[in-house]
Amino acid sequence: MLITQNLSLVRILRSTWKVDLMMIFTCVATYYLHEYIVSRAIQIPATLATLLGTAIAFFVGFNNNQAYSRWWEARTIWGAIVNDSRSWTRNILYYTVPGELTIDELAALKKRIIFRQIAFIYALKESLRRNAEGYYKQFLSETDLEQVNKESNTANAILSLHAIDLQQLSQAHAIDEFRFVQFNTLISALTDHMGRSERIRNTVFPTSYIYFTRLFIWAFVIFLTLILADAVGGWSIVIGWIIGFIFHVTHQNGMGLMDPFDEISTGIPLNQICRTIEINLLQMLGEKDIPPPVQPINQEYYL
Template sequence: MLLKQNLRLHRILLITWKVDLIMLISCVVAHYADIILLKEVTIPAALPTLLGTAIAFFIGFNNNQAYDRWWEARIIWGALVNDSRTWARNLLAYFSEASESKIIGEDLRQCQRTMIYRHIAFLYALKASLRKCDYSDYEKFLSREEVEKVKTFSNIPNAILDLQSHDLQRISKEGIIDGFRFLPMNDLLRSFCDGMGKSERINNTVFPTTYVYFTRLFIWMFVVLTTMSIAGSVGHWSIFLGFMVGFVFHTSHINGMSIMNPFENTTAGVPISSITRTIEINLLQALGEQDIPEPVKPVDGEYIL
């Protein structure tokens, strides 16, 4: 996620240089094609004007849909932050030593620690799943037996939630928490599952390829027609003007496409690495742990992943 309101020139060039180069070549070819090959053909200025208006609607639709996907992803992970803190708070505050329970003293403390650590593992496993990377960060928060067990499942985050549900049921039967406290904690597990499912829905739903493809095609047509329509009146300046008009349209479209897949490990994506680390820090501090990791640091002060 970008942290600054203003972009440096090198980052703009890094994002657009390929399109800029192709567009410049296209404008040069279009200019000389108009003055050499199509000397007797005059392209009316109204043609690129109408086409540009239509393309603006296409780009606006694409960008709106892209931002909706990005913002929904950010809301989902914002809810995971709040629910994770509540989960740890409830585990630490709701547990009590029931007289009929076998879980007392240090065993009770270890149970709390295990369930909080397991939740951190859930977040790291979910992050790895969304970014389609083979991260094993979650393993250090699970026991060896739990690691071997969850690896037998195709959906590791969901398998970790299953372990949490079984332990929650066990401590309820042991009398560690009563029915009134069991319900909100079970609702939190359901919220975690909802957040996971919503994230997977966004991640696995491909934006219709035809919208992206035809929008790009129409922009290239627009750039060529604009250059050719003004070549006769402004001469070689048509190359520069066609390039500038195309730069505006292409860059606007690239901006939308950069956030179309919000969980990608890019500068414009939702910073789920930073969010996961923040939750980890909060939960470990709630436990009173001493070995607390540092927050994820911004890259060059410009963005955070």
């Protein structure tokens, strides 16, 4: 996620240089096509560029709105995961009593449950980003890890272990029925957040929208250069490139939000969010070995 209001020229060029070169080549080729072929055969009306530009603006605006909606929903989901993780930990720490357990048994169970919650958020992050770092494994006991490895959905398996320990707390009279319902509601909420995240990850943005928008932008650049060649001559190359660059970069910015869980500068900062949850939960538990916060890359963005 970008954290700066301004982008350096180097960063802009690094992300757009291929489009710039293709745009310039297209404008140059179109200009010479106009000079030697088109101008002798047909006169293209200027209204064509106006109509086509208006239509493309609607296409680009629609794509960007839909992409931003996906990005914002993903950010909202992970904001809720942060809150529910803190609530889950607070409830485990302060709303449980020994009951039929010893104080040491309850303390060990609390620690195991809270560590497992940290494992859940890291396992979900790895699933959404489709990598296998295995960072979550250090927060699971050998028994839990053996159980989790039996299932393909690691995050869901961890929530099942939460449910098993919740039942153990209830049977040991460490929580009453009212608090059992509260705890179960939090597990259900975490399951809902997980499912919504997976829906965004697994739902492909309609390819036709992306493909035809790009195709129409290139068509617009060609027609605009042809039309301007009659009025401004060789300057039509520069103007066509500038207008095309604006449309392409605007569309590209929207597409950068299309897959919010990708490990890119415009994606959701899952590394930062997960580390924040880890720090908060460990501090609530009273642990001394606290990892440092994630630092921004080049002071521009978090991953």
